[in-house]
Amino acid sequence: MFLTQRQKQILQLFLENQTGVTIKQIEESLGISRRTVYREFGDLKKNKLGIVNQKGKYYLSGDAKELREVKKLVCTSHSQSVMSIDKREKAIAATLLISTEPCKIIQFALDLNVSEATIQNDLNSVEKSLNRYHIKLIRKKGVGLSIEAPEKVRRQVFVDVMLNEINEYDFFKYLHNDIKSNNPFLNIIDKKLLLTVDSCLKESVFNNVKIDTDQKMIELILIFAATLKRTMAGCKLDFIQPAENTMKYQGYVYRFMALFAKTKTSSIQVDQNDISYLANKLLDCDYHNTYLTYNDSELAISVKVKNFVQSVSEEVRWDFKKDPNFMTKLTKHVINLVQHCVALLPDTPIEILASLSHQFDKLYAAIQRYWSVDFPDNHLTDSELQLILLYFANEYTSQNNNRNLTALVICENGIGTSAILSARLKKEFPEIKQIKVSRVSTLNQIDLSQYNLIFSTLKLKGFSRDYQLVSPLLLDNEIERIKNYLQEYEQKYPLDTDTQSIVENHHKDSAARLSKISISTLFGSELVNGITIQHLEYNSQDLIAVIQECLAHSDSTLIRRQMPVAKNLLKRIRMAPVGIPNSHIALLHTRSPEITRCSFSMFDLDNEISLLSMDHNMIQVKRVLLMLAPDNLSDSEQQLLSMVSSMIIMSDSNLNLFTNGNQEQIKDALADLFLDEIKKGLTSSKNIKA
Template identity: 40%
Template sequence: MVKLSERQKVILTAFFQNKVKGVALDQLKKQTKASRRTIYREFNELSLYLDHLGLKIRNEQGRYRLKGAASGLTQLQELLGVQTEVSLPLKSKRRQNALAALLLLADEPQKIVGLALELDVSENTIKRDLNILEEALADFAVEIKRKKGSGVWLQTTETIRRQILCEILLNELNDYQFFEYLTGQWQTPDIFLRLLPRELLVACHNGLKKSVFEKTTVTSDQQTITLILYFALCLFRSQQKHYVTKAPDSDALRYQALVYRFLAVCELKSTLPQGEVNYLAEKLQQVIQKKHTVDYENEFELSISLKVKDLIALVSKKVKYDFARDPLFFKKLATHIVNLIQNEESGLPDVKIEMLERLQKEHQVLFLNIKQAWQEIFFDKTLTETELQLILLYFASQLTTSKKNERLAVLVICENGIGTSSILKQRLKKELPQIKQIKIAKVFELAELSLKEYDVVLSTLMLPGFPRDYQIVSPLLTATELKRLKEFLAQYQKEYLSKASPAAAKEPTDLPEKLELIAQKAFFCSELVSSLTIKRLEITTDSLPTVIAQAVAKVSQEIITDRAQVTQALLAREKLAPIGLPESSLALLHTVSSAVTQCHFMIFDLTRPLPMLAMDQTKIAVTRFLLILGPKEMSDSERETLGSISSMIIMSDQTLALFTSGTKEVLQTQLAKHFLKEIKSGIPI
């Protein structure tokens, strides 16, 4: 007869005494005064003896019971001198998600036997699931580690760990059951509800109601659950000394304040390091603020926006680049064109603006295609050349900052578990070799993604209101779907990714002269970069002439010989057309004058915002002036270089942001980078 230890007897007796409800692991820990790991080890040692009796320890929704032959139960009951009794195991997809979640939350290596008991399956099943998870999790920068005698654990960053945990929970939790569980009405929580303490989830929900929900527009159950999970995971992991390091974001200050308010009212009275506050502020901002959809106030705006979509599609086909891939580009262009048509009486005068003229010369083919597409789509609305140049600015900026190549990047929006997502990804890779990059994402992740990075969007579910065209596929990718996808991708590549025929290379001539010009340009550019300065400008009035005169007065007399003449020249330029840069807080002051002795670029930080009109006739608050000055007599190279500064600034959102708040050193680096690129492009070897 087998000899049972006292601890094993306590465990087995507990099974009989809790025949109906089952026994929880915490209850066994208290009764045996042993750790979770020790109890799992006892379960493992008992398994051989119980197998002999035809019995097994089963885990049903977090409570353990003995299950098996009645004769075996009777025999064990007699041995212990006490007085037995279990649900269907999880399906493979949910079990793999549960296994991943348990490992992501674990602080130490986990025994295979413990995981098997937790999920009510055999150890071989856990091993098979781990092999499936290993491949799937590798795509998320998560590595499964195994060590004989220690167990299995996951290696990844804390940020990724929380992201995947939240993804799994959002995918597996039922909204109704989740809220019923929080109120205590749902008495049989599944493994996903039990991953985090109920008291913690309730405290986070109550704290968010008092701090965040009453101050923001959280309108959906999914938003609410997402925030509860992020806050709960943050507090739970922080209590275990696992922290996220996140730098502060000036755009998220309001959300940082909400996080501090949450910590003040939360009944747990928790404190968090600054990095965790920054992390939660970012998550708040993503869930509450960021949207990809475009809203319209009236039918007129909607009708114009539909025409803008047609305009983008037509230009895309003409220049073989898919501008529609970036919803933000569409939103910006639609806003600009709606404003242009609504305020046609105060439109831009048909005068030459040097910056826009230069832009047109650099993108002649694109400008011609935009002009033709405009006449075809907006046939009843004639634009001036300057207004068309402003529309060119949007397209050219998008084209310049995007990588145009043969790589086909695909975003797959999938509602299924990690294992199924991985199967779909591998099938796409195998069947569609033209796809070079695949990103699997859940719906709640979309606000965090830059959709313009993907050529094509596939989805396993309907996405009402999604701002991009997408193809519906099933997780198994049937033969019919595969055929349709192949045809669609072939057409997409033909329309948007085919390369233009390269121009025949010309043999360079007059190389010594070219070398001299390049050397002169390099010296000129170096002088511009080193002489860049940023000065503070005290603003006491909204009068633009006064402010411009103040700025001119701060320029060295070595550069300006007649301040009044330069001031008048700058004011004359401003009267021709607005000088504010669209969607920014910058104004570009530039002029060429006989009263200027040398080319010069400097910046003025205003002590308070100055209301001005932007080039697209929208109102902006300017906080920084960019002043570009040139003498009357300049070489073609100097004129070209000086003009390229303004083009560089407006052609990229990133560069525009840099010049909005960048320091002298940062902007000198950016200018040097730009000039080096210009010089390199002119070298004929």
């Protein structure tokens, strides 16, 4: 018989308290909910363990011999991992995909702490899942389990499975610290190989390409590690067509292989297909070269997006085209919308997005206007337009649009003529306060968003930013052209934050303003002090069940009746995705007469759940944010709650805070947000009175 660790703990409580234990004692001892206790009782009874209830106390039934058997079982039974069936099946699939020898069912059973019969059942589901990729599961009696598939497909599916199941923080913590991990996915590839690959990539690749996310860095480490493991076992790729413009990436791969070979006592044979395969992957992960992957129809859409962003920038007088990463993300999103690759968000209000349209009303109006100009045949719902607003608002809050102009000078070798050009620019254009020189070969290591202006002495085919083509000596006609360009630039994007701010402020008379501030201060203080972060152990991977667990763990004085609140949350989930784009969090919020006061709480999940995010991508959610409010809210209460939801999605640093921050860090951040709002209110009142 196999028991979970939690079931063993419950049985241990029964054995230590032969007069019985209450449900409350079990809840407090194990830190689980009443519903979870009853569910475990049901599973124990299925294993023919008698549990009797007498006057609210539970104990194990049976004679002395039977109880001795239970005690022996608790002490000697293999504890079954709490890993969900879905994760276990994926662990089996990943192991089969990367293995170079047949795998044994008994080994899977031992590694995953389940019975052989359970593995046999899991294999049926694994086989169906692999069939979708035209991958065949081979079962040979006496030999074991193996996979039959094209090598390229095999490697790619393996990496995809791993990326979906590995948390970035856990991966790097495991990789860079002398610790072991209970995560079976982290143990599929030998840690020594991962460390060697990581070290060689840092020296040969990571300094030469721009990797904009930890996920992409992990992807490259896994791709190179999987390729080496399979290649060293003699597993060959079919012909791989090198993508265009991958010559320099092939150079990086050769450099990597040379470094890796030095770590081995025996030689490693890598053929051209492996080089081309890895070079293509590097090209895909280098975000500066994302434009190279567009086909003709996508390229046409990207041009429209560029015009759209330019029009919005000129309308609100803020340069949104500075950051290529912003342009890339927005372009990919718009391509999916225009080509109908994703379903539109519903034409019903989504509070977290709707609040942005009020906070950035001038920017939102420009987006609405120019979307219809550049994409007249692609009608979007209000929620979908507000999601596009989110991209712009995020860029606005993170970008420094100061008027001390910075310039990047691009030339062939970075010496000689570039120094002459820099000196000429400083002399002729004193408004350019800082100039950096870059060679073309090191361009992908530079954050282009830090520069207002870009000058180049050679043509840059497919370059992601507007630039001025000039000669090294900066001729008179070029100076005149640049002067005109700077005048236009300053007219389009003036530094005048008081009158040109994208965020509009609407002020009322001082007395009303002061009253509103005092109410907001009290409400904000209560909301911040009530913030909690709780841990949901062994949570279900079904979102509805997670909602019920979150509500069950909420303060008993917060909700009068849980069922109507749960139904409201379920209705919200069915209306539109609740995952936050580019994060590992989901925001659930609702208003109900059954809720007594405003509340903001967070729940960390033992088992991550897969959810659709608002930008139509699948994300792995490891923390659920729950925002609850009564039906009747004052304007000030509604405003502060909107500020909280807006803050969550406003920047990458905020997403990281609400994903990984502890209770005190999040309380302090929200307190700062509310204090800033109070200061603005006081300043506004003072200005109005004057």
